[in-house]
Amino acid sequence: MAPPPTSEVDCLIVGAGPAGLMAATWMSRCGIKTRIVDKRGTKVFNGQADGLQCRTLEIFDSFDFAHRAWRESNHMLEICLWNPNDQGVIRRSDRIPDTIPGISRFQQVVLHQGRIERFFLDSIKEHSNIQVERGVLPERLEFDASKAEDEDAYPITVTLRHLTDEEATPHQDLSSTATNQALNGSAPQNGMFRSNLAADDTDDLIRKARAEAGSTEIVKAKYMIGCDGAHSWTRRQIGFKMEGEQTDYIWGVLDIIPITNFPDIRMRCAIHSANSGSVMVIPRENKLVRLYIQITTTEKDGNPVERAKIGPQMILKSAQKIMHPYHLTYEYCDWWTAYQIGQRVGSNFSLHERVFLAGDAVHTHSPKAGQGMNVSMQDTFNLGWKIASVLNKICTRSILQTYQSERRRIAQDLIAFDHRFSRLFSGRPAKDIMDEEGISMEEFKSAFEKGNMFASGIAVDYGASVIVAKAGDLAEQGDGTAAESPGRDDKNRVVGKQDLAGDIKIGMRMPSFQVLNQADARPSQFQELLKSNGRWRVVVFAGDLRDPEQWARFTSLGEALAQPSTLFSRCNARAGPNSVIEVLTIHSAPRTAIELLDLPEIFHPFSEREGWDYWKVFVDDVSYHEGHGHAYQNYGVDPTRGCLVVLRPDQYVSWIGELEDVGEMERFFGRFMRVSAA
Ligand code: FAD
Known part of the structure; x- marks a missing residue:
């Protein structure tokens, strides 16, 4: 049998979600020979992440496509806080601006991930001949550490397998159709195949494709970015771990056109009921509203929640209970999913500053503050130009160390924020000031306000390094060494x-x-x-x-x-x-x-x-x-x-x-x- 064809590329990106596409966008602007592969046959079309923070819009504007997101999205201007009154009936207790006035020329908007991926794809096409290669799965990664510091070397060797259309099409999980059906009887699109409640199919796909002897090729790369999501194959190959813990919460997400008498359905709302839990309401584009419900992984009797029970009707019923006495139902459901939250950060973000990890591959957390997609894109916004500058021989490799020192800290802050916020969101409201187990709604409001600054992405403040000339300790890398190199000696600083x-x-x-x-x-x-x-x-x-x-x-x-x-x-x-x-x-x-x-x-x-x-x-x-x-x-x-x-x-x-x-x-x-x- 003839050996598989071999080719060389400057940058190989694995995964064409928001993080991978942002990386490819930089490469398209900086003229870098790049390949981007994704195991799925298609992009996301609806559902999944939706919030765009103001810093993300500033970034989109720097690539000339913020106007598309701004025009198509729903703009979120006010947050309404709903809490139980003395009789345990929910009422609006406060209003706060969604984006802190004056921090940016943009405000937070919502638009589903599929449209955002579309803007990236159009922009990449306009500026380069880079194309997402779909149905392509890496199955082997070799790294030659001895070549890591040789600028012109290709230390990374990846075997890519081309999948059939059938293999590249994810299996829609309809296993629990009876309970999961939408109210109108049709089975809505669900995101369970991407959810971590479903097993990752990467290894199965590799096994199956090998058995069917689908075509393979060998790619030698100077740099590689693993943007392959929470189950990251790239992360597993280079042996890096996620540190942190799985939470006890499953998030149910439902995108519907609501029929309701709840007065604030077109506002972002955090609704705490007296005894039935909390719901986050996110008004969306095209008359849609997203409901986020936090479900505990165990039933009252201590047994684990049956996965098959989680579906649109269950999520709706929970929302109905929380929003009582208001009515809520729907005829049209666009998408739903459920996923379990891990609050975790990757131990390392790069291997010898040659193979990098970004996005969900190195941090996972709850969707409450709409951070997942934003922080993931901002990771590769930080990394893309650095790799491109090194490849274009504008900067030395020393700048690459700042990716980990800058972004790992952001991921850690994000997890800490998520941790604090989760407790406040999921806790029962305090009945009065003597109720120590309950959550103070004043504390919740204050956390929301502070969280808004963090969540906007504007507060990011990178530490001192070779490219940030400020006083203070040099930013630390994951391995505990200062990020600035060469010149760790302070006198040259x-x-x-x-x-x-x-x-x-x-x-x-x-x-x-x-x-x-x-x-x-x-x-x-x-x-x-x-x-x-x-x-x-x-x-x-x-x-x-x-x-x-x-x-x-x-x-x-x-x-x-x-x-x-x-x-x-x-x-x-x-x-x-x-x-x-x-x-x-x-x-x-x-x-x-x-x-x-x-x-x-x-x-x-x-x-x-x-x-x-x-x-x-x-x-x-x-x-x-x-x-x-x-x-x-x-x-x-x-x-x-x-x-x-x-x-x-x-x-x-x-x-x-x-x-x-x-x-x-x-x-x-x-x-x-x-x-x-x-
Ligand atoms: P992803 O978007 O996961 O993209 C990874 C890409 O890599 C995918 O296209 C995948 O097909 C591909 N891939 C994976 N493995 C391989 C492989 N071995 N080889 C090749 N390609 C591979 N965030 C919110 O803010 N709000 C939400 O409501 C929300 N809902 C979500 C619902 C679900 C079911 C999931 C999974 C996530 C949700 N998130 C939400 C999180 C948000 O979608 C992610 O934080 C964001 O998409 C991360 O971007 P990413 O590019 O890092 O990863």
């Missing part, structure tokens, strides 16, 4: 000057305020200029350019940056101005007091083909139609003297300094940027 921009926090994402284009007066949100294309950015807060002293500082900065010997120039030398490190300027003088072409060329470069670049200089001034963004004030930057801010390709703030601190900025970049000879 670069620390930015945080006090120059009080509201641009080193380690956090760059906030957004309106600025005007100097050349055409058009207003934009500053974040809109920070597209995800793999570029680093130096943001020059040029201050008041009418002031001669400030003008001198600014022109000196221009001269310093333009020196061919600088690392900045050498990085950009291979593909032209702004290709690796882009310079964006925001000044604070009145727009009409400044002429763009008087500014040094480095701030608005000239090309023979396209003339001046008019999209690099901005001003903090009033617009004709959209008011004033007050960017300097909001960013906490001195409007006279300004400052320099370095942003990573994922919009997180790396370093802050004075206009004169070019040498220090060069030292910062010098620790991980690769440059050609001067």
